[in-house]
Amino acid sequence: MRLALVVSVFLLTVSIFMMLVITVIFRFVRTKIEARSTAYEAELRTMLVKFLTEDLSLSELQVLKKIHSSQFDEISEAMLTKVKGRAKDILVSFLLSRGTIDQAIQRTKKFGCLGRCKAAVFLGNVGISEARVPLESMLRDRRREVRTIAVRCLGQLGKPESVPALLAAVDDDGHPVPFGTVLVALKRIGSSGKESMKAGLTSGGGRRRAVIAEILGIEGSTEDTPDLISLLENDPSFEVKVRSARALGRIGSPKAIPSLKRCLESDQPTSLRIVSCGALAAIGDRDTVPEILSLLNDGDYQLARAAANAASRMGPTGIKHLKLAATSNFKGASFAKEALARLAAQAPRTFQD
Amino acid sequence: MSVSGMTPSIATAFRVLNWFGLSYFLALNTIYLILIILASVNLGSYFRRKTFSGFEDALSSPATLPVSVLMPAHNEEAGIVESARAVLSLDYPQMELIIVDDGSSDATFEKLREAFDLVEIPMQIPDMVPTLGQVDSVHIARGLNELTVIRKRSVGKKTDAVNVAINVAKYPLICVVDADAVLDADALIKVTMPFFDDPLRVVATGGAIRPSNGCTAYRGRITEVRMPKKWLAKIQVIEYLRAFLLGRTGWSKLGALLIISGAFGVFRKDVVIAIGGYDLSSIGEDADLVARIHKYMRGLKTPYQVTFVSEPVCWTEVPENLTILRRQRKRWSRGLVDTLWSNKSLFMNPKYGTLGLLAIPYFLFFEVLGPIVELAGLFFLFTALYFGFVNVYFAGLFLAVAILYGILLSILSLLIEEISYHRYDKWKFLYEAVVASIIENFGFRQMHAYWRLEGVVQALRGTNRSWEAMPRKGFATDQSGTNS
Numbered sequence: 001m002r003l004a005l006v007v008s009v010f011l012l013t014v015s016i017f018m019m020l021v022i023t024v025i026f027r028f029v030r031t032k033i034e035a036r037s038t039a040y041e042a043e044l045r046t047m048l049v050k051f052l053t054e055d056l057s058l059s060e061l062q063v064l065k066k067i068h069s070s071q072f073d074e075i076s077e078a079m080l081t082k083v084k085g086r087a088k089d090i091l092v093s094f095l096l097s098r099g100t101i102d103q104a105i106q107r108t109k110k111f112g113c114l115g116r117c118k119a120a121v122f123l124g125n126v127g128i129s130e131a132r133v134p135l136e137s138m139l140r141d142r143r144r145e146v147r148t149i150a151v152r153c154l155g156q157l158g159k160p161e162s163v164p165a166l167l168a169a170v171d172d173d174g175h176p177v178p179f180g181t182v183l184v185a186l187k188r189i190g191s192s193g194k195e196s197m198k199a200g201l202t203s204g205g206g207r208r209r210a211v212i213a214e215i216l217g218i219e220g221s222t223e224d225t226p227d228l229i230s231l232l233e234n235d236p237s238f239e240v241k242v243r244s245a246r247a248l249g250r251i252g253s254p255k256a257i258p259s260l261k262r263c264l265e266s267d268q269p270t271s272l273r274i275v276s277c278g279a280l281a282a283i284g285d286r287d288t289v290p291e292i293l294s295l296l297n298d299g300d301y302q303l304a305r306a307a308a309n310a311a312s313r314m315g316p317t318g319i320k321h322l323k324l325a326a327t328s329n330f331k332g333a334s335f336a337k338e339a340l341a342r343l344a345a346q347a348p349r350t351f352q353d
Numbered sequence: 354m355s356v357s358g359m360t361p362s363i364a365t366a367f368r369v370l371n372w373f374g375l376s377y378f379l380a381l382n383t384i385y386l387i388l389i390i391l392a393s394v395n396l397g398s399y400f401r402r403k404t405f406s407g408f409e410d411a412l413s414s415p416a417t418l419p420v421s422v423l424m425p426a427h428n429e430e431a432g433i434v435e436s437a438r439a440v441l442s443l444d445y446p447q448m449e450l451i452i453v454d455d456g457s458s459d460a461t462f463e464k465l466r467e468a469f470d471l472v473e474i475p476m477q478i479p480d481m482v483p484t485l486g487q488v489d490s491v492h493i494a495r496g497l498n499e500l501t502v503i504r505k506r507s508v509g510k511k512t513d514a515v516n517v518a519i520n521v522a523k524y525p526l527i528c529v530v531d532a533d534a535v536l537d538a539d540a541l542i543k544v545t546m547p548f549f550d551d552p553l554r555v556v557a558t559g560g561a562i563r564p565s566n567g568c569t570a571y572r573g574r575i576t577e578v579r580m581p582k583k584w585l586a587k588i589q590v591i592e593y594l595r596a597f598l599l600g601r602t603g604w605s606k607l608g609a610l611l612i613i614s615g616a617f618g619v620f621r622k623d624v625v626i627a628i629g630g631y632d633l634s635s636i637g638e639d640a641d642l643v644a645r646i647h648k649y650m651r652g653l654k655t656p657y658q659v660t661f662v663s664e665p666v667c668w669t670e671v672p673e674n675l676t677i678l679r680r681q682r683k684r685w686s687r688g689l690v691d692t693l694w695s696n697k698s699l700f701m702n703p704k705y706g707t708l709g710l711l712a713i714p715y716f717l718f719f720e721v722l723g724p725i726v727e728l729a730g731l732f733f734l735f736t737a738l739y740f741g742f743v744n745v746y747f748a749g750l751f752l753a754v755a756i757l758y759g760i761l762l763s764i765l766s767l768l769i770e771e772i773s774y775h776r777y778d779k780w781k782f783l784y785e786a787v788v789a790s791i792i793e794n795f796g797f798r799q800m801h802a803y804w805r806l807e808g809v810v811q812a813l814r815g816t817n818r819s820w821e822a823m824p825r826k827g828f829a830t831d832q833s834g835t836n837s
Contacts, residue, residue: 005750012757019764020787023771027783030775114401121405148550149405178550180416181407187415214415301479305523334477341474345495 037071044075051094052079052087058094073100080125092126101126108134113143120146124153132157136165140175147177155185163189163196167212171205179207186215194219198227206237213240217247225253232259242275249279257283261291266298274306281310286317293321296332304332308339319343367737374730375751381719382758385595388603389765395606396663396773403664408542411549412446418548419447420541420619421522425514426452426532427507430459433532434468439573440530441499443541449499451521452532455486455514456507465502469494482516482630491521511615512631512638519630522622531616535565535575535668544619547660557620557646557659559613561598563776564590565668575668580782585678587789588797589671590777595766598663605661609712611647613659615639617667624649635695636812637688644696647708664774679804686724686808693717694812721809724802731799756794763790 050056076095083091095101104126107119120138123131135157138150151169154162166185169177186193197212213231216224225248232244245263248256256279262268263276277295280288292314295307308325311318325336411417422440426433433452440450454462465471471492478488486508494500505517515529526548528541544560566581581587597614604610613620615638628645635641643659650657672678693700693716700717702709734751737743743751767786770776777786 002747002750005747005754009750009753009757012754012761016757016761016764019761019768023764023768023783023787026768026771027780117402117405145402148407152405152407152410179552180414180549181410183416184410184414187413218415301477301481302523334475337475338477341472342493342498345472345474345493346498 040071041075044072045079048072048075048079048091052083052090054090058097073098076100077122077125080122080127088127092128095126101128101130105130105134108138113146116141116143116146117149120149120153124149124156127157129157129159132159132162136162139165139169139177140172144176147175148181151177151181151185155181155188158189158192160189160193160196163193164200167197167200167204167208170207170211179211182211183214186211187218191219194224198224201227201231206235206240209235209237209240210243213243213247217243217250220247220251222251222253222255225251225255229256229259232256232263238269238272242272245272245275245279249275249282252283254283254285257285257288261288264291264295270300270303273303277303277306277310281313281318284314286314289314289318289321292318293325293336296325296330296335298332304335305338308332308335309342311336312339312343364737364740364742367733367740367742370733371730371737371743371751374726374733375755377726378730378755379758381723382762384715384719385600385762386765389595389599389762389769390603391606392599392602392663393769393773395602396769399664400773406546407549408539408546411542411546412444414446414549416549416552417446418526418545418552419449419524420445420526420528420545421518421524421622422448422450422528422530422541423515423518423522424450424452424530424532425455425511425518426457426461427455427511427514428457428459428461429532430457430461430464431533433461434464435570435573436530436532436534437465437469437500437573439535441497442538442573443536444539445541445545447524448541449501449522449524451501451503451518453503453505453514453518455505455511462502462504466492469497469500469502471495471502476521478517478520480520481626482519483633484516484520485510485513485633486517488517510633512633512635515638516630516633519622519625525622526619527622527625528617528619529615530667531669533670534616535570535573536617537666537668538574540617540666541619543664544617544662547658547662548619548621551658554656555621555658555660556624556650557613557618557643559601559610559618559661561601561661561663561666562593562614562616563598563666563668564593564671566671566673568668578776578778580777580785581671581673583673584789584792585675585797586671586673587785588793589678591763591766591786591789591793593671594770595763599766599769601661602663604712605659607707607711608658609707610659610661611643611708611712611716612640613643613661614667616669620646632695635688635691636684637690637692640689640692641695644692644699647705648696648699651705675800679800679807682801682804683808683811686721686805687812689716690721690809690812693721724805724809727802728799728806759794759798760791763793 047056047061051058051061076091079091080088104119104122107115108123110116110119116138120135123135132154135150135154139147141147141150147169151166154166163186166182169175170179170182186197197215200208201212209231213228216228228244228248228251231240232248235241235244245260248260260276260280263272273295277292280292289311292307292310296304298304308322311322319340322336322340326333326340424436424440437450437452452465472495473490473492476491486506489504489506492502501521503517503521505514519527526545528544530536540560544558547555547558564581564586565575566583566586567579568575569577569579580590601610601612618639624646625642628649631638632641632645646659672681693713699705699709699713701714734743734748738745738748764787767790777783
């Protein structure tokens with residue numbers, strides 16, 4: 001037993017000593033490497049910038065030994081996110097000539113998850129059409145994080161041809177991707193992908209339609225109102241209805257008012273009623289104020305509060321009705337008072353204040 | 354005293370007890386070692402992926418859930434304005450800050466009113482979760498819709514103040530932050546990232562807490578990370594690193610995270626409301642809430658996640674004198690006993706997976722009973738030494754193994770910190786951290802065990818349950834920004 005204790009003490013002491021030595025060496029090496037690479041990177045970056053601004057020719061650049069270092073590749077890749085236009089074209093052709101892009105496409109099939117992620121990020125930053133197909137195939141990758149990055153990079157690429165693949169990815173239960181990331185990707189693709197998105201409304205699951213509704217609200221125009229009204233009225237998915245209501249509010253077409261008013265009725269889910277309230281306020285038709293303010297007496301606190309806030313955003317008519325409600329014997333008079341007080345607090349101060 | 358009066362059986366009993374004490378200590382430290390190793394694996398994976406983690410996506414996505422930041426405050430005049438400013442300037446697309454002034458007797462509210470030009474508004478507060486203290490008034494900042502300040506009468510419970518804030522919160526996520534906390538600019542977006550990645554499954558996340566003593570701050574942001582000046586606080590830096598950062602990362606990796614610090618945690622509001630908010634009778638409110646969330650979600654039989662995110666940092670002042678530290682640790686200990694007792698159905702219950710089978714038994718056997726065994730072990734060792742049942746050499750070896758294992762864990766934690774976050778970047782700080790790792794085992798650890806024991810005893814006797822605010826120094830707001 002005594003021997004076991006002695007051995008333990010010895011091993012523990014040695015381990016502590018080793019840990020300390022490793023810690024110190026690690027810090028020392030890191031400090032040195034950081035100092036060196038900072039200086040080295042500054043030099044390489046200057047060369048690269050000169051090349052991109054055409055102050056240095058390709059032949060002059062290729063003569064330099066340093067461009068064969070892996071650090072140069074890293075700097076070039078980092079530079080991709082910072083340059084645009086002609087400078088980016090020069091950089092991409094330079095990377096193509098070095099074979100870096102082909103290597104990245106090969107790496108999308110690599111066994112290591114991290115390697116695949118890095119390849120996808122690189123291809124997204126390069127932004128060339130050839131990257132689309134490998135990135136789309138990564139949407140069915142076995143690892144969620146690779147799929148997520150592929151979605152993000154397809155957004156960066158911004159090709160409308162990717163829209164069907166992205167919409168399919170939202171619906172793919174076997175290979176799920178974060179809803180929010182797909183939204184950002186489709187938002188980046190923008191209005192150029194709108195037609196493909198609208199085509200997706202007739203097929204697929206609820207999540208796909210929810211994404212489309214959200215994007216139409218951001219990128220859409222009044223001509224998309226009928227599609228969104230149809231989703232609001234007929235879609236079986238609650239999430240699609242909520243997102244359609246919000247989208248209609250963002251677009252602001254008065255054509256949506258009857259459908260949104262119907263969503264205020266008491267047989268509708270509370271979340272939909274709250275969102276519809278906000279959407280009607282965003283459209284701003286003063287004739288809807290009484291309907292909105294009738295919700296002040298609703299038993300649901302959040303709905304009544306949302307109704308008061310919505311009315312406070314509807315200009316003089318909304319404020320007039322709110323003032324009336326605040327002085328009445330309504331159950332929801334307190335919400336009207338709160339909304340008016342909030343409005344007053346947010347108003348710019350006058351000189352007298 | 355001679356040993357002649359003692360029978361050999363008593364001597365054997367002493368030896369057995371000493372061996373039990375040592376084995377217990379080794380088991381405890383081995384569990385810590387496993388947790389630290391798990392945490393290091395997790396941190397390694399996190400850092401390799403950091404460059405493409407997608408925070409920018411979350412900042413620009415319409416799907417990012419808005420957050421209500423809830424800040425209960427009781428006599429926090431020293432730092433409340435800076436804390437509020439720091440929260441309001443966080444990088445996050447949509448958020449609100451609700452400060453609940455829980456019956457402060459100092460100038461907490463006056464400072465807020467002066468800094469943010471508060472105006473009183475009439476507000477009907479619903480009772481989605483139970484509260485006790487009467488709300489006196491609600492105020493919002495002129496020209497700043499994101500700040501609400503509630504003045505209420507104190508009932509001596511922080512949980513009551515948080516529950517009032519939950520009732521007022523309008524967003525689907527709630528983030529509870531201590532009034533003395535200083536968050537990194539990207540802390541909120543990082544701690545809510547799991548909700549963005551997997552909004553259906555993630556129900557709660559917690560961020561790392563680090564001591565702010567000694568750091569320099571300017572306008573509510575930590576500008577330079579430094580080691581505290583006092584050794585008691587330096588020791589706590591190591592303690593927070595080992596137990597809170599790496600320990601919780603390890604538990605999170607096992608899917609058995611029981612504690613999300615009350616100083617910085619994010620929860621889905623609907624889930625918190627469904628479980629009735631914070632338990633007003635609880636002392637260990639943070640652990641109790643997480644335990645009840647686990648119970649509720651398991652009951653629903655839907656997949657869920659309670660995650661610890663080690664990167665976002667919430668900086669908080671730690672006690673620099675023994676009296677306040679003792680009070681804090683006693684409260685933590687009482688809170689833990691209270692939580693384990695309230696959630697005893699989780700204990701060894703396979704229905705709750707690793708939480709019921711690993712985390713809860715660990716907290717019971719090693720965190721609650723730990724101080725008893727540790728102090729009893731020391732008592733028996735010195736008694737055995739006194740009566741000559743063990744010789745000095747043997748006792749020395751016993752103690753050396755126990756102490757060296759503790760030091761090893763602290764140094765290992767330091768190494769992981771060095772490789773990963775590298776927050777304390779000066780050589781002097783590294784040296785101080787190493788010294789603190791060693792000296793904490795001589796006196797501090799034993800004192801801490803005693804305070805925890807006091808807390809356990811208090812919990813069993815059911816005494817002292819009020820909210821004890823810690824006196825804060827706060828951050829200086831001058832241009833140099835040194836935390837004085």
